[in-house]
Amino acid sequence: MTRRHYWQGGLSRTMALVLVVLVAEVSVVAASASAQVEGVAPPTLVSNHGQIDPDGLLTRGGTVFQGFTTGGSPGGYELSDVSVVLLVPPPDPPDTEDVHELSGLRSKAALEQAAPDFTIEIWSEKGINIKMPDELLYTLITPPSVPLGEAVAFTAPPDTVLDPNTSYYVKIIGATQVAWDMDREVDAGAAEGWSLHTGLMYQSVGANTYITYVPNAIIAVRGTAL
Numbered sequence: 272m273t274r275r276h277y278w279q280g281g282l283s284r285t286m287a288l289v290l291v292v293l294v295a296e297v298s299v300v301a302a303s304a305s306a307q308v309e310g311v312a313p314p315t316l317v318s319n320h321g322q323i324d325p326d327g328l329l330t331r332g333g334t335v336f337q338g339f340t341t342g343g344s345p346g347g348y349e350l351s352d353v354s355v356v357l358l359v360p361p362p363d364p365p366d367t368e369d370v371h372e373l374s375g376l377r378s379k380a381a382l383e384q385a386a387p388d389f390t391i392e393i394w395s396e397k398g399i400n401i402k403m404p405d406e407l408l409y410t411l412i413t414p415p416s417v418p419l420g421e422a423v424a425f426t427a428p429p430d431t432v433l434d435p436n437t438s439y440y441v442k443i444i445g446a447t448q449v450a451w452d453m454d455r456e457v458d459a460g461a462a463e464g465w466s467l468h469t470g471l472m473y474q475s476v477g478a479n480t481y482i483t484y485v486p487n488a489i490i491a492v493r494g495t496a497l
Contacts, residue, residue, distance in 0.1 A: 313351035315460065317457060317461045318490070318492070319455075320490075327451060328448065332445065332476055333476050334473070334474045335449050336394070336440045336441070337488040338439070338468030341433050341435055342435065342465045342496070346497030347497050348432065348497060349427075350409070350493075354422045355449065356422055356423070356450035357389055388413075390444040391411040391413070391442065392410050392441075392444065393411070396437075407442075411426060436464065438468070443488065449471075449489070452489060467487055468487075470485055471486060471487055
């Protein structure tokens with residue numbers, strides 16, 4: 272008589288249970304690792320926040336441009352955010368007798384102006400031999416609040432990508448006062464090839480020309496090499 276052996280699948284269920292447990296554990300580990308990565312701040316590509324001077328540049332509502340040059344990562348860089356220090360608060364009460372060497376008399380009316388709306392943009396550069404802003408590329412997201420006199424990060428929108436070995440400008444709009452670095456130094460730890468342009472550019476309200484100043488504006492550019 273022929274005996275027929277029917278596999279009831281007991282071993283299969285056991286193996287399936289083991290696989291389910293393993294997959295679940297791997298998923299938990301992966302999720303944990305992902306959470307850790309998301310919780311880590313993107314690298315600082317270039318910064319001069321550690322070089323801040325106690326003084327600032329009184330711009331009276333104009334626009335400040337600070338140029339920078341990217342490194343040589345073949346895929347470019349995905350920008351995360353740019354932080355700046357805006358409107359260093361005047362003394363309390365305001366010193367109406369103080370005269371700012373670069374901007375003239377700091378009147379009481381100017382010192383008591385309400386903080387303007389701030390906007391940060393990324394602009395291209397005209398060309399190798401034309402060191403000036405050319406076209407608007409990206410407008411960063413302004414945070415809900417902008418603490419005056421502190422480093423404030425403006426977030427880049429998704430897919431904000433910068434080309435390798437290319438010069439750009441951080442455009443600070445509505446800046447009554449921007450912290451500066453007179454020595455024009457860069458903090459240690461910058462990504463390879465990244466640098467800041469020497470000096471900042473200022474454009475007064477309604478003007479079509481730029482004025483170049485000796486110091487660098489205080490900025491920090493963060494992102495990831497692609």
